[in-house]
Amino acid sequence: MDALLQGDAAKNTRTLLRAIILLTIAGAAISSRLFSVIRFESIIHEFDPWFNFRATKYLVQHGFEPFWNWFDDRTWHPLGRVTGGTLYPGLMVTSGVIYHFLRLISLPVDIRNICVLLAPGFSGLTAYATYLLTSEMSTSPSAGLLAAAFMGITPGYISRSVAGSYDNEAIAIFLLVYTFYLWIKAVKEGSVMWGALAALFYGYMVSAWGGYVFITNLLPLHAFVLICMGRYSARLYVSYTTWYAIGTLASMQIPFVGFLPIRSSEHMSALGVFGLLQIVGFVEYVRLQLPSKQFQTLLRSLVLLIFLVSLGGLVLLTVSGVIAPWTGRFYSLWDTGYAKIHIPIIASVSEHQPTAWPAFFFDLNFLIWLFPAGVYLCFRTLKDEHVFIVIYAVLSSYFAGVMVRLMLTLTPVVCVAAAMALSQILDIYLLAESPSEGSQSLDSADATKAAAATSLLSDGLRSTTKPIVGVYSYMSKATIVVCSTIYLLIFVAHCTWVTSNAYSSPSVVLASKLPDGSQHIIDDYREAYYWLRQNTPRNAKIMSWWDYGYQIGGMADRPTLVDNNTWNNTHIATVGKAMSSREEVSYPIMRQHEVDYVLVVFGGLLGYSGDDINKFLWMVRIAEGIWPDEVKERDFFTARGEYRIDDEATPTMKNSLMYKMSYYNYNSMFPAGQAQDRVRNSKLPAQGPELSTVEEAFTSENWIIRIYKVKDLDNFGRDHSNAVAFDKGHKKKKAAKRRGPRSLRLE
Amino acid sequence: MPPRKREQTPATSSSSPAKASTTTQAARPSTPSKKTTSSSSSAQQIVDGIWKNYVTKTPQRVKLLDAFMAFLAAVGALQFVYCVIVGNFPFNAFLAGFSSTVGQFVLTASLRMQTNPENRKEFKSISDERAFADFIFGSMLLHFFCVNFIN
Numbered sequence: 083m084d085a086l087l088q089g090d091a092a093k094n095t096r097t098l099l100r101a102i103i104l105l106t107i108a109g110a111a112i113s114s115r116l117f118s119v120i121r122f123e124s125i126i127h128e129f130d131p132w133f134n135f136r137a138t139k140y141l142v143q144h145g146f147e148p149f150w151n152w153f154d155d156r157t158w159h160p161l162g163r164v165t166g167g168t169l170y171p172g173l174m175v176t177s178g179v180i181y182h183f184l185r186l187i188s189l190p191v192d193i194r195n196i197c198v199l200l201a202p203g204f205s206g207l208t209a210y211a212t213y214l215l216t217s218e219m220s221t222s223p224s225a226g227l228l229a230a231a232f233m234g235i236t237p238g239y240i241s242r243s244v245a246g247s248y249d250n251e252a253i254a255i256f257l258l259v260y261t262f263y264l265w266i267k268a269v270k271e272g273s274v275m276w277g278a279l280a281a282l283f284y285g286y287m288v289s290a291w292g293g294y295v296f297i298t299n300l301l302p303l304h305a306f307v308l309i310c311m312g313r314y315s316a317r318l319y320v321s322y323t324t325w326y327a328i329g330t331l332a333s334m335q336i337p338f339v340g341f342l343p344i345r346s347s348e349h350m351s352a353l354g355v356f357g358l359l360q361i362v363g364f365v366e367y368v369r370l371q372l373p374s375k376q377f378q379t380l381l382r383s384l385v386l387l388i389f390l391v392s393l394g395g396l397v398l399l400t401v402s403g404v405i406a407p408w409t410g411r412f413y414s415l416w417d418t419g420y421a422k423i424h425i426p427i428i429a430s431v432s433e434h435q436p437t438a439w440p441a442f443f444f445d446l447n448f449l450i451w452l453f454p455a456g457v458y459l460c461f462r463t464l465k466d467e468h469v470f471i472v473i474y475a476v477l478s479s480y481f482a483g484v485m486v487r488l489m490l491t492l493t494p495v496v497c498v499a500a501a502m503a504l505s506q507i508l509d510i511y512l513l514a515e516s517p518s519e520g521s522q523s524l525d526s527a528d529a530t531k532a533a534a535a536t537s538l539l540s541d542g543l544r545s546t547t548k549p550i551v552g553v554y555s556y557m558s559k560a561t562i563v564v565c566s567t568i569y570l571l572i573f574v575a576h577c578t579w580v581t582s583n584a585y586s587s588p589s590v591v592l593a594s595k596l597p598d599g600s601q602h603i604i605d606d607y608r609e610a611y612y613w614l615r616q617n618t619p620r621n622a623k624i625m626s627w628w629d630y631g632y633q634i635g636g637m638a639d640r641p642t643l644v645d646n647n648t649w650n651n652t653h654i655a656t657v658g659k660a661m662s663s664r665e666e667v668s669y670p671i672m673r674q675h676e677v678d679y680v681l682v683v684f685g686g687l688l689g690y691s692g693d694d695i696n697k698f699l700w701m702v703r704i705a706e707g708i709w710p711d712e713v714k715e716r717d718f719f720t721a722r723g724e725y726r727i728d729d730e731a732t733p734t735m736k737n738s739l740m741y742k743m744s745y746y747n748y749n750s751m752f753p754a755g756q757a758q759d760r761v762r763n764s765k766l767p768a769q770g771p772e773l774s775t776v777e778e779a780f781t782s783e784n785w786i787i788r789i790y791k792v793k794d795l796d797n798f799g800r801d802h803s804n805a806v807a808f809d810k811g812h813k814k815k816k817a818a819k820r821r822g823p824r825s826l827r828l829e
Numbered sequence: 830m831p832p833r834k835r836e837q838t839p840a841t842s843s844s845s846p847a848k849a850s851t852t853t854q855a856a857r858p859s860t861p862s863k864k865t866t867s868s869s870s871s872a873q874q875i876v877d878g879i880w881k882n883y884v885t886k887t888p889q890r891v892k893l894l895d896a897f898m899a900f901l902a903a904v905g906a907l908q909f910v911y912c913v914i915v916g917n918f919p920f921n922a923f924l925a926g927f928s929s930t931v932g933q934f935v936l937t938a939s940l941r942m943q944t945n946p947e948n949r950k951e952f953k954s955i956s957d958e959r960a961f962a963d964f965i966f967g968s969m970l971l972h973f974f975c976v977n978f979i980n
Contacts, residue, residue, distance in 0.1 A: 272952050274939050274963035278970050316951045320939040324967055327932035331974040334924070341920065363938070370947075371879050377872075 096223070103227050104213060108206030111234035114578060115202040117586035119245045122603075124198045127588040129629060129646050131248035132636030135197050137165065138174045138248075142181055142193050149174070150337075156641040157631065158653060159623050160675060167337040168649065172257075172290030173250050176200070201243035201252035208494075209234040211259040216498045218266045219460075219467055222505040229501035232573075233259075237580040238445035238493035244586055251490055254291030259494050261287055262474075265301055266467045268325065272317025277324030284325065285332025288339055295348045295412065296491055298333075300477065301325065302355035304470045309362060313466065319363045326356045346406040350396055361388055415484050426707060427648050430700040433487040442482075444584075445489055447576045448569050449500040456499025459506055475499060504566065511562040514554065590633070592690065592786075604688065607633070610681070610787035613780050614638035618679065625672065626681040627661070627694055627701060628654050634681070643675060651704070658705035661740040662698070662713055668739045669775040669802065672792050680776060680790045684744045687751065687785040689760040695727065696761065698740055728764040742771035743790055746778060751785075774806040894941045898934055905930035925979035932971040940964040 118127070126135045141149040154165040177196050184191050212233040217226035233239065242251040261283045268276035288294040305322045308314065330343045330352070343349040365381050372378055399405045407413075410428055414421035418436070421428040428434055442450050457475045460468035474495045482492035587593060592604040614624065615638045624640050631645020644654045656675070660668040672680070685693035694701075698718075705713040717734035720726055727741070735741055749757045749770040757766040776790040796805045887895075905927060912923050943952050943960035955963070 271954055272943070273955055274936065274943075274960070274967045278963075278967045282970065316942040316945075316948045320942060323935040324939060327928065327935050328967065328970050328974065331925075331928055331932065331971065331978060334921075335974065335977060341924070344924070360935075368879070371882060372875065374875075377875065 100227065104210060104230060107209050107227075107230050107234045110231075111205040111209050112202040114235050114581050115205060115240060115244045117244070117582050118588055119198065121586070122588055122591055122593070124195055125246055125588060125590060126194070126197060126248050126636070127244070127246045127590060128249070129589070129632050130250075131197075131246075132632040133646065134173055134248050134250070135194070136632075136636045137169065138177045138197055139193060141174050141178045146175075146178070157635055157645050157647075158650065159641050159643045161650065161653065163647070163649075168647065170250060170288075170290055170292065170336070170338060172286060172288075173200075173248070173253055175289070176253055177248075197248040198246045201247050201249075202245050204253045204256045205234065205239070205243050208239070208256040208259055211256055211263055212494060212497055215259055215263040215266065215494075216501055218263065218270065219471060219498065220502050220505060222502075222509050224508060225501045225505035228505055229497045232449060232497035232501055233494060235574065235577040235581075236446060236449065236493055236497060237577055237585060238489050238496070240577070240581050241445065241585045242490050244581070246588060250291040251293075254287060254293060255490065255494065257283055257287040257290055258293070258297065258491070261297055262470075262494075265304075265321070265325065266470060268321035269304075269317060269466050269470075272315070272320045274320060274324050277321040278328050280321075281325045281327075281329035281332055284329040285335065288333040289336050293491065294333070296478075296481075298343075298349055299351050300474060302352045303477070304473055305359065306351075306355050307469055307473060308466060309358065311469070313469075314359075314362050314366065316363075318466075319359055322359055323356065326352055342406075347400055347408045348412055350400075350405065354392065354396060357392060358389055361385055415481060418484055425651075426700060426703040427651055427654065430697075430704070434485055437483055437486050437489060441486065441489065444580060446493070446496055447573050449496050449573075452500035452503045453496045454499075456501070456503035459502055460499070471495065471499060507562065508566060511559045604784055604786070606782035606784050606786035608637060610780060610782045610789060611637035613782075614640055614679065614681075614789065617780075622678040623676050624679045624681055625657060625660065625675070625677040627657065627683075627697060629697070630681065630683065640679075643677065652708055655705045655708040658701035659709060659713055661694075662702045662705055662718075662738050664737045665739055665742070665773070665775045666801070666803070667712075669792075672775075673795075677792050679779060680739075680743065680792060682740065682743045682788050682790075684785055684788055685761050686744070686748065686759040690784075690786055691761050693744075693761065693786075694740060695744055698738075699725065701740070726764065727759060727762050727766065729767045731767075736767075736771065739776075742773050743776070743788060745771055746773055746788070746790075748785075772806070774802040891941060891945070894937055898937050898941075901930045901934040901937065905934070919980075922979050925975045929971060929975040932975075933968060936964055936967045936971065939967075 126132055137149070137152075140152060150166045150171070152165040153162060155162045157163050177193065177200055180200070181191070181193050181196050184196070209230040213226040213230035215226075216229035219225070239255060242249060243255070261280055264276055264280035264283055267273075268280050284294070284297060287297060301322070305318060308318055330349075333339050333343055334341065344353065362385060365385050369378050369381055372381070396405070400407060408416075410421065410425045414425070414428055414434070421434065446453075453475070457472055460471045460475075464472075478488070478492040478495055481488040590607050592606075594602050594604060596602050611634065614622075614634070618640065620640075622640055623643065624634050624638065625643045626634060628644040628646055628648060631642045631647075634640055634642050635645060644650075644657050648654060656671060660671040663671075683693045684695070685691060686695070699715065702713055702715050702718055706715055714734075717732060718725065718738075720730055720732055724730075726732075727735070727745075731741075745759075745766060747770060748766065749768070752758065755768045757768075757770075758764075759766055773790070776792050778788065779791040780787075780789040782788070793802060796802060798805075800808070908923065908927050908930065912927070917923050940960055940963075942948055943955055943963075944957045952960070
């Protein structure tokens, strides 16, 4: 045993063990993300990934140059979208490179499978990057491995990176952690190379995810805090300025980012700290040459003065509008009530809600209570890199509390801090040698005291006869180690359970259990999308709420009016207005936008709660933001302020296009007067709604998706309600005798 | 790059007198400490003293770096003035040019710090040759991005 613990052989053994452990962690990380692929099939989930998938297919088919300049005329119908300039291309380019590399080594894999399995693949790399980062933080050899194991299977990260979740976060978290690792390395070594590499990976991160702003503000904050702590050093200057100079240029290569790094408030902290570091560096240089103390204090006040003046200049530029103010998405993190009042489209996304306590325990299990302990340990040994962890922990905890979605940026630091705490505990209890008698006799005073004590209380307290007790005994060591092991095992079980039950369900197919326990798959979405794909002309425009825009574009391959890239609020409000108005109002809107089909999601028959009637109020709110006098949210509530769909529903609600399309013909499913909406749990009016301007084209098997065709103009120039009334045989009243007031014919 | 290395090795050997100069510098503040800083003339004297010190004590190689940094600052200032006078129409071109000077200035300053013998304890792991190679690597990256950005 001793031969394995000392010398070169031991080193090799440990390296081998480390490699095996890391490979196992990567294997666990990948395999725990494959639940959905094994249970259902290898498809893209959710909404956003469908656009990424479509863009990747475009890139693979047409090459890089066309992709970079891609103008997509099949979204945002009358407007189109300059896709090349409005997306983060890192994800697609990464998949494209992998695709071509696999072709090169003659493994022709379908691009869909690469997209589906990209996130699991990168999760292994994320675990490795976490290992590297933690190894920089802690002297303990086990901390890095623990952190990698935590990061590999934490549900907080798995939730956004299961197989089939082809979203930006799939590679962004790896890049985030790796950039932080390179930055810490650069600060520790003071090396231009590490700083430049950090800048390179920062550029890659910018190309992959909009969350790069987090890095842009975290690194300057770290540098700033170090300066304020009086820890300025040449190393800090070298690493930060290299990172900023190269990283900012690298980030400006992405068309979507463009000139933002010098024109927007989010990036100003980095610029400010860059300027401050120049001043501090120069002053430090001069101070060493200066003979007198007074002058040095004068210089220090000069630094403060310059800093305050530049800060004032920044504020002035922001107020005068040269520098763009915070965008709503970031501003709503500080002013948490802002989005709900001013930008309903941001507040309408479920991921932008504040996080509840159970979510932290659900996503991080026992790491969440080791996390503060780890941060505390960072305070105990406060080196430059520990300051970084402290800042990162505080900031990301706040952000994760404000927004559910930002749990993702919290997860890495929780893993790192918890691993530091746990490895500290294990190191003490596994490795702490009990102090031998020899070491005791070194401090002779103590020894004499002990001797005196034993002579006094020869058969008194056990602690005096056997002074070595407590943590050095096998009992205490065993207790702590067994406890930790149990916690770790529970953690693994919890992660697997959560991943399997909560995060591995594709949103495209809905699974339900039959009474006998067998699985029943509800596949209405794809049924409807494929109906559109096969039975409508290639250029038929589909109008739906923006949630389904990407899926229609990806699966049905038809032009849409609005999609999940909510860059044009007015256009979305137009759709909201068309959905929430009477038919006479919405028909002209649909004609103007050349809409051929309208798609609504209705879960009343199946109890599928994420349907359009439940999202309807957001449509109303967003439309009301633009046309406050035409669409009023108040009109959709009863006099008692209830949102109802039954007999007591308001006339505005009953006449809105959305209501009519959702409940059209729904009564025919039930015996007379017994129609029941299973989401709202209410009986429907006996008399179902009538539609005149659109006609039902397709309804899926479980009535989840209903597609209506917009009628053409009437042949005789009547309006549609009259035409429908005539067809039904409601004869018009004889108007021969009672002519109305004469009006002049103009044509 | 063997020739560069040959240039470098005497440079490192020439840094040993610089090391000697630093020890004298450390002892130096005790000698002119009778200066009072109450009047502007003494400030003038101090600045003069610093300049004299700089000219006499700085090794040749560091002076070369400083001259390059001064040149970069001048070029950057010129570009900025031109942008203020004429306007920033191809903004990306202005940014590329200006940030290349800023970035190169910063990288040179980093090289100056890393090769300064006083900072030995800060940069334990970085030899002078390594610092120079890093400087080249950083500059290559910087200029690749600048050329890409200037269109």
